[in-house]
Amino acid sequence: MRARLGDEFHAFIASLAAPAARGLRVNTTKITPEAWLARTPFSLQPLPWLPEGFLITDPHARPGRHPYHPAGLYYLQDPSAMLAAVLLDPQPGEWVLDVSAAPGGKATHLAARLQGRGLLVANEVVRPRARTLIDNLARFGVRNMVVTHEPVERLAQVWPGRFQRVLVDAPCSGEGMFRKSEQARKEWSARAIPGNAARQQRILAAAATMVAPGGRLLYATCTFAPEENEAVVARFLRTHPDFDLLPPPDLPYLAPGRPDWLSADLARGLPLERCVRIWPHRSPGDGHFYALMARRGDPSPPEPLTPPPSSLPRQSLNLLRAFWQETMVGPMPEDGWVQYGDAIHHLAFSPDVWGALRPVRAGVRVGRILRGRWTPHHALALTLTPDQVQRTLRLAPESRDVRAYLRGEALRSPGADGWVLVTVEAFPLGWARRVQGVVKNHYPKGWRWK
Structure with missing residues (x-):
């Protein structure tokens, strides 16, 4: 990287030693960005590439321990990762596939952009990670989802040419995670890069068969290695002439791809500068790479559901x-x-x-x-919303009762017996059952606060 970045190398290395930026993305199916800003307890700075995205500027804030988080009002996500849904731009009613979806940051964002219409297929090949994916989609209140645990080639057998939008957030060497994860730094090895690139090539080729004519395919990694980025895209375009690399939108912090880091034969004639690189020393987020491609052909309306x-x-x-x-x-x-x-x-x-x-x-x-x-x-x-349920128990976000509920404790509240929807303000947290003034807790054990 020293030779590739030249004068920027020292700033790049310094950024990897700096604290990781913390992003917060509002769940627009539950609250608008404007309504969120009117009630947020956190110090936030808007991100320039999407109205629902923010930087958390208070280093002492603990948004994962606020009741709004289990209520699904937001997802804590690296700012650079929020760009995926902006680039792919799914429209309500479309069929959307996230090939490697866990833990669910990009999948929940795609779901929010669909506004409950169409279909989201979120796939994860690692079974324990699929459980986390399901929980995050549930927390966001997603109804129109199918979660699968399959190799991408198996998906391609079932859904050839069916999706208007496909995201391939490919497993990679994770260099963009270095300032966030000590484990990523320890596990990194240059020897793993060729194997990663071969796997990425296979996944991308299989995913491409599921893109409908006129549809969009977004390839993404969180690494800086050109062997896993521009080179994978170049080889894909060479073997898939029915796909075109699209120019990105004019947004801050988006640096162009680097075809000059590839061999001349591989890069020749391809507009690889249309790829997007996000550098941690130039932007508020961690390192990411994106390449947005379109399949040629006349688009057809999404299949009705x-x-x-x-x-x-x-x-x-x-x-x-x-x-x-x-x-x-x-x-x-x-x-x-x-x-x-x-x-x-x-x-x-x-x-x-x-x-x-x-x-x-x-x-x-x-x-x-x-x-x-x-x-x-x-x-x-x-x-749900409170007006859909006969009995609700509304708790204040700073109350002792809301934290007691999230710890799995019983509460006391007068009212009719039966199932009760417990909310923080107007946002559901979960179920309880009231019996003679005792509100018996049914918050899931695996979700409870310690």
């Missing part, structure tokens, strides 16, 4: 209806109800969407039936 006919067993349907009548406001949807094991889900799309795949989560998990008893699921609570 409709809920499937309900297929619940009679006992499950009766328990669901009883819960709905006793707890919810308004009529229960007639369609979209399916059961997987002991879990009841509501789908906005038919299971035919995923064909022979076996998703690890689809739609909204509404509740579970154990030994003939119904328990609403946490994911349902996070999709």
Whole structure:
């Protein structure tokens, strides 16, 4: 890097030793950026490339320990990573695929841009990371999702040419993570770069087959190595003449790609300067690389999605209806109800969407039936607003009760018995069940504060 960066090298090295920038991205499906700024307890600085993105300027702030965080009002994300959804620019109603989606930063952003319409497929090949992905999508109240745990080649067999937007956030050597992660620094090895590049080439080629004509394909890494960045894009374009590299928008901190760091034969004739590099010594975020490509052809409207006919067993349907009548406001949807094991889900799309795949989560998990008893699921609570539920318990963000609830403790509150939606201000946190003034806690054990 010393030879490549020249006079900038010392500033670059100094930036890697500086504290990592902390970003906060507002969940626009739950609150507008303007409403968030009116109530935020944190000192924030707006980011120039998206209205919902901010820098946290107070080094002592702990936004992960504020009740607004489990309520899904924001995601804590590196500012450079927020650019992915800006570049890919998904539109409501489209089919969108995130090939390597965990832990969910970019996937939740794509979901917010879809505004609850269309389809988000979030894939993660590492099973434990898929669990974190599901939790973050649930925290954001995402309904129109399918979470899969598959090799990208398997996805390509099921969904050829089906998606208007595809994100490949490729596994890489992680050089952009050096100032954030000591583990990334310790595990880095130049010997791993050729293997990473070969894997990235394979993933990108398979993902490209799922892009619809006229669709967009975004390749992203968090490394500086040209072997994993411009070189991967160049080889892809050489072998995929139906894709064009698009120029990026005119935004601050976006540096051009570096075709001069490749061999002349590989770079010749390709507009690789249209790639985007974000440098930590020039921008408020960590190092990232992006290449936005379009598949040639006339775009077609996204395939319409409709809920499937309900297929619940009679006992499950009766328990669901009883819960709905006793707890919810308004009529229960007639369609979209399916059961997987002991879990009841509501789908906005038919299971035919995923064909022979076996998703690890689809739609909204509404509740579970154990030994003939119904328990609403946490994911349902996070999709609701207080006016959709008959009984709510509104807690102040700085109150002792809200922290007691998040620790899993019971509360006391007068009112009618039954399931209660617990909220921080008007934003749902989860379920509780009130019995004779005692509010029994049903906040998930794995989510509870210590």
